[in-house]
Amino acid sequence: MQIPGFTYDRVTTQDGTRLNVAVGGTGAPVVLLHGFPQTHLMWRHVAADLVSDHTVICPDLRGYGDSDKPADTGDTYAKRTMAQDVVAVARALGHERFALAGHDRGALVAFRAGLDHPDTVTHLGCLDVLPTLDMWDVLHGTTAAVGFHLYLMGQPPGLPEAMIGAAPDAFFGHFLDAWAQGAFPPDVRAAYLAASRNAVTSIVADYRASATIDVEHDQRDRDSGTRLRMPVTVLQQDWGAALGYDAAALWRAWAPDLTHVTVSSGHFMAEEGPAEVIKHLRELLTR
Template sequence: MAPVITGFDYRRVPVADGVSLNVAVAGSGSPIVLLHGFPQTHLMWRHVAADLAADHTVICPDLRGYGASDKPAAPVYPKRTMAADVVALARALGHERFALAGHDRGALVAFRAALDHPATITHLACLDVLPTVDMWDVMSGAGAAVGFHLYLMAQPPGLPEKLIAAAPDLFFGHFLDLWAGDPRALPPDVRAAYLDACRRAIPSIVADYRASAGVDAEDDRADRAAGNRLRMPVTVLQQDWGAALGYDAAALWRGWAPDLRHDTVTYGHFMAEEAPADIARALRDLLARTPAMDAP
């Protein structure tokens, strides 16, 4: 049996077009939705979620195409669609406004939700990403080799799915091993659960990544050209990839978020599992900031 977040209630919630999300919910108080990254599931939030549930309603879904959520066949999974799933999920659970935190792929969904639904998202936290369009802009030269999977999964349907399916545990396990600053943060049962979930979701994971090279980047460019910005308090925590790849991450984020707190951390990529007390504290600090309802 796959691990679960102890003390959380599990359910399946319909969100759109026959798609239902697997979600874990606990706590009471102001709501916060926590979105997982790649190659993980909602389980990555298990420590932070338990901490925050002491005084918040905490909602931890598996994203469309991941974990135990539905995986509709499609060549791309636009972040706009995945963001709409999250808003529909929160509303189905009785929350018209909520805070949103995402890690990795989940942070890109959270970013899109905050741009598309500014009256709904009260606070935003993004862990260890750049906005999609900025990510592609800074990936160049030999340094871009670190993101080889971005280019692989951007290819047309067929090739990436077949290549990954030939050795899924090797492929997904590579990232779990490479990106973990502290491998002890991913105990064997959790690591096995992640690999099993990914093994069952290869086409939809590729569809998520493929969207980033196309429609997601286009949506970001359109928002940037229109001058759209994040209207809510924003916290960004990330490793110092900018030093390695030659960009200023904080400056890139300031272009999107007038009310920004940006911190460079020394943890590995899986920071919610490696330093959960610090991440929970950062989220509590974010939630204590006053939303700017009429921000431009």
Template sequence: MTTIPGFRTHRIPVAEGVALHVAVGGTGRPIVLLHGFPQTHLMWRYVAADLAADHTVICPDLRGYGASDKPDHGYDKRTMAADIVAVAGELGHDEFALAGHDRGALVAFRAGLDHPDKITHLTCLDVVPTLDMWDVMHGTAAAVGFHLYLMAQPPGLPERLIAASPDVFFGHFLDAWTRDPGAIPPDVRAHYLDACRHAVPSIVRDFRASSTIDVEHDTQDKGDNQLRMPVTVLQQDWGLGGEELWRAWAPKLDHRTVTCGHFMAEEDPKLIADVLRA
């Protein structure tokens, strides 16, 4: 399986020389779903099929991931958010709801800050904003995020280390972050690993941006620019004060703690579809 059954796929230009691979299904009010790491748009297969009963559901592969283009630039979340606004515009939607998981949630967060006239509702799954993430991940609690520090290193070292054994590296997160191993069946796991294997440099660039320019952008906005739309955040209980961190950015916040694992759209798709539809 490489795309969501029943969905149409498109290549949509978003910038000069850059196009995204996008799956689209259903009719009705539009919602865009952004995948996380180490995945592609296929992570939304159950949720997207549910929502397509009464929504136009748009599922891109992010810049640098899956079947989308992998340029050597443009991995700051501001540019990646502009990609998503461009996709929606090309499909005829001036306004849309937006949900993101993991890396996709960071893109969604930036889209909400930069394009408040476009995003009607925002949902972020199992992240905290980039600036806050670096503040709270320290001491032994930072061990779970070792990959953040690895991919923050200057170009060369992380790419070579990861490319030496990509299936072990990316497969580690699919195993360690899943409470229900059956949520990611073998064919889907194989798809994720194959997609990541061919995207090591661009994935590293995405993460490296979160230790550099993304921090600069968040720092510029902190305290002055807030999310104006209704925001829902679903998180595992990390013990890191997620609700307080999010409330500083989102006055209209609905924060919920979930018991499923990190890959919640695959482990508890009914919960996620119900939350998004509500």
């Protein structure tokens, strides 16, 4: 499936990985990064609004959707590598600086891009995620069961791929159903399942990186005092009430110029409550 009115191309990144990229509109560029278990299609409602006065760029992350799925060599799916993809795509399209927003896995890529490329990312939006270090810190005891997939896909290669590959639709469909407050349109749900079914190995590699190399990169930045220098907006469900932490405080330690908003929709807020997401992203872009 495609976003109506957008043009599509395959853009080659710094290491030869080709990403499927949807582009629409004119004006100041905004890059939108999707989450799990989705593709760029999750931004269709938000993109249709922003395209009225922005150039909107929606790639499939490496390993997802119709983008290449290179074999993992250790840092292939590090968020640092995926952030470099984003910068390469924008530059290939003629943009040296751009605003960036991501959801879920895409938000982790956006977070890393903001830390690594502060002179390139002008504004940063992150939807329903915690930075990697904070995520691992807050998951403990029985409440950590909500993140069972993080522990499963963080294991060494072999077992996670075999288990998920044996019933991919049941695995990925679980998250589409359990994390949403309503049902996805059947054609959209089918598109997400088809894309994920064909990307088990690379999706696991993405998550494995968040239990290994991404932790190392984030820890170095925490220790050195590296912070996000651009305006940041974070939209989240009220995770803290369920898991016992202050999400805004965790984010503020990374982002001094922070707007933190608790939203009423479920995890897939860009599809469940696009008007609220659009409102806050537009406010971010004016800061």
